[in-house]
Amino acid sequence: MSQHPTTYVPKSAFGKWFESRLPIAGLIHSSFIAFPVPRNLNYFWTFGAILVFMLVSQIVTGVFLAMYYTPNASLAFQSVEHIMRDVNYGWLLRYLHANGASMFFVAVYIHIFRGLYYGSYKAPREILWILGVIIYGLMMATAFMGYVLPWGQMSFWGATVITNILAAIPVVGDTIQSLLWGGYSVGNPTLNRFFSIHYLLPFMIFGVVILHIWALHVPGQNNPTGVPIKSGKDAVPFTPYATIKDIFATVVFMIFFAWFVFYIPNYLGHADNYIPANPSVTPAHIVPEWYFLPFYAILRAIPDKLGGVIAMFASIAVLAFVPWLDTSRVRSTNYRPLYKQFFWILVADTLLLGWLGAKPPEGWYVIVSQIATAYYFIHFLIILPVLGFIERPLPLPNSILDSVMGVKGGAGLPTGANAEPQSKG
Amino acid sequence: MRALGNNIMMKRTLLIAAAVLGLSAPAFAAGETPVPPQLKWSFHGPFGTFDRAQLQRGFKVYREVCSSCHSLSYVAFRNLAQPGGPEFSEAQVKALAAEYKIQDGPNDAGDMFERAGRPADHFPAPFPNENAAAAANGGKAPPDLSLMAKARTYERGFPWFVFDMFTQFAETGPDYVHAVLTGYEEAPADFKVPEGGHFNEYYPGHVIAMPKPLSDGQVEYPKDANGQPQAPETVEQYSRDVTAFLMWTAEPHLEARKRIGFQAILFLIVLSGLLYFTKKKIWARVGHSDLTTHQA
Numbered sequence: 001m002s003q004h005p006t007t008y009v010p011k012s013a014f015g016k017w018f019e020s021r022l023p024i025a026g027l028i029h030s031s032f033i034a035f036p037v038p039r040n041l042n043y044f045w046t047f048g049a050i051l052v053f054m055l056v057s058q059i060v061t062g063v064f065l066a067m068y069y070t071p072n073a074s075l076a077f078q079s080v081e082h083i084m085r086d087v088n089y090g091w092l093l094r095y096l097h098a099n100g101a102s103m104f105f106v107a108v109y110i111h112i113f114r115g116l117y118y119g120s121y122k123a124p125r126e127i128l129w130i131l132g133v134i135i136y137g138l139m140m141a142t143a144f145m146g147y148v149l150p151w152g153q154m155s156f157w158g159a160t161v162i163t164n165i166l167a168a169i170p171v172v173g174d175t176i177q178s179l180l181w182g183g184y185s186v187g188n189p190t191l192n193r194f195f196s197i198h199y200l201l202p203f204m205i206f207g208v209v210i211l212h213i214w215a216l217h218v219p220g221q222n223n224p225t226g227v228p229i230k231s232g233k234d235a236v237p238f239t240p241y242a243t244i245k246d247i248f249a250t251v252v253f254m255i256f257f258a259w260f261v262f263y264i265p266n267y268l269g270h271a272d273n274y275i276p277a278n279p280s281v282t283p284a285h286i287v288p289e290w291y292f293l294p295f296y297a298i299l300r301a302i303p304d305k306l307g308g309v310i311a312m313f314a315s316i317a318v319l320a321f322v323p324w325l326d327t328s329r330v331r332s333t334n335y336r337p338l339y340k341q342f343f344w345i346l347v348a349d350t351l352l353l354g355w356l357g358a359k360p361p362e363g364w365y366v367i368v369s370q371i372a373t374a375y376y377f378i379h380f381l382i383i384l385p386v387l388g389f390i391e392r393p394l395p396l397p398n399s400i401l402d403s404v405m406g407v408k409g410g411a412g413l414p415t416g417a418n419a420e421p422q423s424k425g
Numbered sequence: 426m427r428a429l430g431n432n433i434m435m436k437r438t439l440l441i442a443a444a445v446l447g448l449s450a451p452a453f454a455a456g457e458t459p460v461p462p463q464l465k466w467s468f469h470g471p472f473g474t475f476d477r478a479q480l481q482r483g484f485k486v487y488r489e490v491c492s493s494c495h496s497l498s499y500v501a502f503r504n505l506a507q508p509g510g511p512e513f514s515e516a517q518v519k520a521l522a523a524e525y526k527i528q529d530g531p532n533d534a535g536d537m538f539e540r541a542g543r544p545a546d547h548f549p550a551p552f553p554n555e556n557a558a559a560a561a562n563g564g565k566a567p568p569d570l571s572l573m574a575k576a577r578t579y580e581r582g583f584p585w586f587v588f589d590m591f592t593q594f595a596e597t598g599p600d601y602v603h604a605v606l607t608g609y610e611e612a613p614a615d616f617k618v619p620e621g622g623h624f625n626e627y628y629p630g631h632v633i634a635m636p637k638p639l640s641d642g643q644v645e646y647p648k649d650a651n652g653q654p655q656a657p658e659t660v661e662q663y664s665r666d667v668t669a670f671l672m673w674t675a676e677p678h679l680e681a682r683k684r685i686g687f688q689a690i691l692f693l694i695v696l697s698g699l700l701y702f703t704k705k706k707i708w709a710r711v712g713h714s715d716l717t718t719h720q721a
Contacts, residue, residue: 039711081499081571084678091678092685240707248700255693262686263471263593266575271598274576274675275568284629355583 007034031217036235037242038223040404044114045221046249047107053250054104055209059202061097069149071195073188076151077276095265101143102268103257105291108136116322117343119331120222126323128215131208133320138205140292140316145198147289151191152273157286159186159194165299168309185279225403226331227396234400285360293357294350298376300361301369311373318380325380327388335394339387346379458629461579461604464665466596468672471687474680475673480511482646482656483670486663489644491570494562494635496550499571500674503544509680510673518544525549563621563634574598574672598675599668601627606664609637639663 008029010019019025068087070079083090112132115121121129144162148155163186167177182189220229229235236242260267268290272283288296298315302308318325333340353372359365397403467476484505487497502522505513513521522542527549530537542549550569552558558566568576578597581589589595604627612624612631622632639660646654656662673679 078499085499085504091682095682236711241711244700244704244707248697248704251693251697251700255690255697258686258690258693262682262689264590264595265682267590267595271576271578274572 031213031238032243033237033239035217035238036220036229036232037238038221038229038234038400039236039241040223040225040400041221041242041245042224043245043249044110044118045223046246047111047114048216049246050107050250050253051104051111052209053253054100054107055202055205058097058100058104059206061093061100062199062202064093065097066199069195071149071192073151073191073277076149076191080150092261095261097146099257099260099265099268101146102260102289102291103253104139105143106256107253108139109291112136112319113347116346117333118222118224119226119326119328119333121323122326122329122331123323124219125215125222128212128219129323130320131212131215133316135205135208135212136319137316138201138208142198142201142205143289143291145194145201147273148191148194149198150273151277152270153275153277153281153283154270154273154286156186156277156279157283158288159190161286162288163190165309165312168306170306187279222331223400224332224334225397225400226335227398227400227403230399231401287358290354290358293355294353295357297353297357297369298373300357301366301373311377315373315376318377322380322384325384327385328391328393329388330393330396335396336387336391337394338391342379342383342387346376349375349379458579458631459626461597461600461627463594463600464596464603466599466669466672468669468679469596470593471683473683475509475511475669477512478655479666479669480673481513483666483668483673484511485646486639486644486667487570487670490638490663491667492548492551494551494558494567495570496552496567497548497570497674498550499547499569500677501545501547502542504674504677506544507677510677511670515544522546565634567635570671570674572675574602574668574675576675577601596672599672602671603664603668605633606639606668607660 008019008026010016010025015025065083068079068083068090070076080094083094085091087093115129115132144158148159163177163180166180167173169176178184180190180193181187182193270287287293295312295315299308299312302311328336328339330336333343349372353369353376356365356369356372361369397407467474467479487495502518502525505511505521506515506518522544525542525546525548526539527542527546528537529540532538550558552561552566555566575598579601581597605625608625608627610624610626612618616624616631618624618632622634623636624631625633641660642658644658644663646656646658649655656666676682
């Protein structure tokens with residue numbers, strides 16, 4: 001999967017015979033065993049493995065749920081209750097799957113912000129980053145359709161609101177909307193096709209994840225210094241070093257996951273979704289799942305409907321252009337004193353947008369949403385490009401090894417060229 | 426055709442307007458709804474369990490009061506005997522089910538017929554269908570109660586919703602149900618209750634269609650050794666008991682969930698401890714491992 005020549009040598013005669021016909025063992029060996037990993041990765045780099053775990057967990061629990069679930073508007077709600085009450089450990093499967101979606105997003109948001117902080121999108125990792133944005137988009141579509149399946153009040157009205165948004169797209173909007181609905185409003189055909197697509201998309205995600213990992217293995221992983229691997233001393237082999245660390249971090253994440261599943265399984269959901277869908281009763285508050293709230297706030301911040309839709313899609317699409325919007329040549333924000341501050345302002349702005357997304361669009365909430373939305377775009381479209389020109393970065397370490405050993409930077413920059421004696425810790 | 430198209434367009438426009446502009450407009454303008462009081466529930470927290478006697482009393486309240494209007498369609502008689510619930514005996518459940526008439530059929534002659542209930546039957550609904558329920562109740566069918574304790578809530582607001590994650594406070598539903606059951610009061614002088622409505626302090630907007638369902642002494646509770654009722658026969662106690670019962674009907678595997686959860690989390694903590702030391706030992710070979718972010 002990478003450019004690294006494989007060091008795998010099959011030992012048995014069968015191994016040799018097989019490897020000469022399908023070199024998959026060598027591929028796995030070079031990708032996940034011998035693959036060189038920067039030795040200075042921190043725990044934010046374990047979220048890739050955690051995300052793979054979450055994807056597999058969602059697919060496995062989802063396949064079992066689909067054995068009991070009935071995608072029919074008059075039976076769906078009942079079939080979910082059947083799972084919760086009568087299927088052996090059905091409640092566990094469903095709570096794992098419903099909370100698993102949220103955990104997937106928790107992990108992906110940490111993963112995305114890690115990439116933004118350490119400049120993991122910069123050359124030569126642009127394609128890797130864009131594939132990540134595509135995965136994120138597919139995840140959002142999958143999660144949205146999954147939330148519709150229990151066919152509760154929030155499922156139905158969430159689907160109604162979101163599909164109505166798509167109708168604002170000029171020319172093709174109405175067609176897209178009728179295709180999604182399969183009729184003149186959200187109804188049984190909508191539920192049928194959402195179920196079908198909800199089952200399909202995770203496998204597409206799986207495919208793009210393979211491309212994502214492939215694209216990662218060509219340049220190798222970024223690291224907290226942003227300085228590439230220069231010698232063997234900068235790296236350790238993936239196995240056992242990265243594998244054991246990823247497994248440990250995944251198990252710790254599972255504790256967090258289990259806390260929600262077993263103790264507060266409905267905390268991240270909506271009470272209204274335990275009321276069967278009723279097209280003639282609109283819930284008092286229609287709110288999307290927490291992971292969509294920042295985008296929902298952006299949608300509602302724009303007084304014009306089409307404008308709101310454009311802003312919402314643009315807020316996601318802008319991520320794909322970050323590799324070119326960021327003009328700084330320094331990857332890691334650790335060496336970018338100015339950008340570091342703006343990074344954390346962006347994090348705060350996103351959280352603020354999330355909070356606003358759950359609030360009614362009235363009074364000062366609207367004004368604050370508009371300011372926060374404006375700042376979101378200003379960050380990516382103005383601050384990010386401009387900072388690269390005006391910021392004076394800190395000296396970078398000569399190598400990962402120097403950084404690990406506490407040697408202060410050099411790399412041709414004026415200050416700190418003289419190495420300090422090694423200091424532990 | 427055009428009229429239909431216009432109608433659809435109009436409906437769509439309204440929906441869009443609702444979606445984009447007014448979605449979350451405050452549900453009701455008439456006065457502030459107070460926050461329901463937080464009760465101590467036996468099923469709260471990591472080791473929470475149901476109180477069998479309370480569930481049995483709560484079932485009695487449901488059966489003698491609520492069931493005349495509200496269905497409980499997701500619950501079967503047999504559920505009343507299963508572990509983690511009221512745990513009536515099999516014989517009690519069999520006898521109880523037999524008291525109900527269940528419509529069955531069609532038989533070989535093609536006729537529907539009535540027979541005595543069996544443990545596998547679900548609780549029959551008080552009305553033959555939703556329209557009948559609505560017609561008998563002023564135009565709106567009384568909701569099914571199976572999921573009521575999870576289908577209602579109130580807004581916790583910042584920062585409480587953050588703390589709730591750590592304290593495992595997941596009882597907004599039961600608190601709300603209890604508050605509404607005990608929230609019937611005389612309407613304030615300046616508050617006009619519309620025809621067919623009833624004033625309730627905790628119901629959003631204060632006007633609820635359901636008349637005050639419970640009154641003191643209405644349901645007779647089992648007697649203890651001294652011939653006294655095992656719990657006070659008051660509206661307050663009835664409300665608590667029936668709410669606990671409805672929490673069980675909404676989450677019949679709550680006890681198993683919390684018990685398995687404790688085992689699972691304990692296992693994961695031990696496993697993560699072992700993995701941590703394994704990781705430490707492996708990384709000891711390369712010296713410094715993952716400390717660099719602080720050394721920039």
